Amino acid sequence: MLSLTEENYLKAIYHLSDGGTKAVLTNELAESLDTKAASVTDMIKKLSVKNVISYEKYYGVKITKQGKAQALMIIRKHRLWETFLVKQLNFSWDEVHEVAEQLEHIQSPLLIEKLDEFLGYPSVDPHGEPIPDKNGKIKIQASVMLCDLAPGYKGSIVAVKDSDSHLLKYLDKIGATPGKKIKLLGKEEYDDSLEIELENTKVSISKIVSQKILVTA
Amino acid sequence: MLSLTEENYLKAIYHLSDGGTKAVLTNELAESLDTKAASVTDMIKKLSVKNVISYEKYYGVKITKQGKAQALMIIRKHRLWETFLVKQLNFSWDEVHEVAEQLEHIQSPLLIEKLDEFLGYPSVDPHGEPIPDKNGKIKIQASVMLCDLAPGYKGSIVAVKDSDSHLLKYLDKIGATPGKKIKLLGKEEYDDSLEIELENTKVSISKIVSQKILVTA
């Protein structure tokens, strides 16, 4: 059993390693968890002993198979709760992150089973992110970052890769939410801002925003 | 802001003091929280500094107005979550306590507001216990312990004063749940066991069980 703090470290490692595909450095982790490198080193040792990560001094951390399974369960809980908050309790999608960060640590397999059933076994959360099933399996929807496409592209929004509430409020305002049809009309070479069309309305978005939007490939 | 542990102490103090009407002793608290008296003394000092209890050495602890308000909010959350678990997620009433003990510590006033609304502003939880409203007000339903009544009594079950899952399973089996009509047919002088009628079925219950059942006055 992991403590709340250990769960947060493990989740951060999972995300920073892109789902376990690459090693994570001490400083990255410290930055992401808003803590000091020394604290990270300490925690890394504990998590190694618990076999959820493997660790070589000075070379960073890799998540183990077991650790990945545990991280996926935490992510499953987070995304199911976000879905509940938005779909059932009428939270707006920019309000759910902090609450879900707390709810994801509730320990009750039965609760999550029943919540999943109650929600109708959703496959994505309100931000378009996939929800791991009870075995930790994720249905991957092929997608690309909007910033990597050329004018002329037509498709729809798959997900938004950020939980910052200001960004989400803004995207909601311009109508850029998962599932929406989107066209890429033009790109401004000077600052890489994009001219896009959403529901027959043209908007210009900055490069930084276009990097957060995933669209169908 | 109270820590999770502080919240648990405060809630225990509230309950052991019968809602703030009497002082609570160190050992009672230690017993109820399954901890040692020395730990209780330490925590009592912290809670005094935070002005949620007042404390006189060797004479026990009293909850302050402010502390009572905070305890009621925790109880409100606990009972709303229990209601959610039973009514929406189809938990049985003997399964909800442990999960609600965790959920009651989630910090989000908005969440509780929305949950309350979602549930239709319930006034009692699945065990018949009243749910404090957002101002901490409780609607008290007059009730008496079944064990204090004389044969001939007719009324209905108001609440069950225990969260032990074995007791609740048993009560569920014999049909003794909040709202049910109940008649007291007889009392066995030797062991104070009671002969009762529930939905046209006669059952005999022990004294200890009859002390847990509250019925209409």
Add this chain to the structure above:
DNA sequence: AATATTTTTTAGACTAGTCTAAACTTTTAT
């Protein structure tokens, strides 16, 4: 290849919460 810079780890200290053992109050029993 040697030095400077950056990153990581260690060492030691601090807080929250817990414990045991000993000391101190209060209550009960003679």
Add this chain to the structure above:
DNA sequence: ATAAAAGTTTAGACTAGTCTAAAAAATATT
């Protein structure tokens, strides 16, 4: 009224998690 028993508090130690400052290792620079 005093001794014994019961209950409470203090003192000191321990774990989890955090921090600062210093040491050690890796990387970058010249």
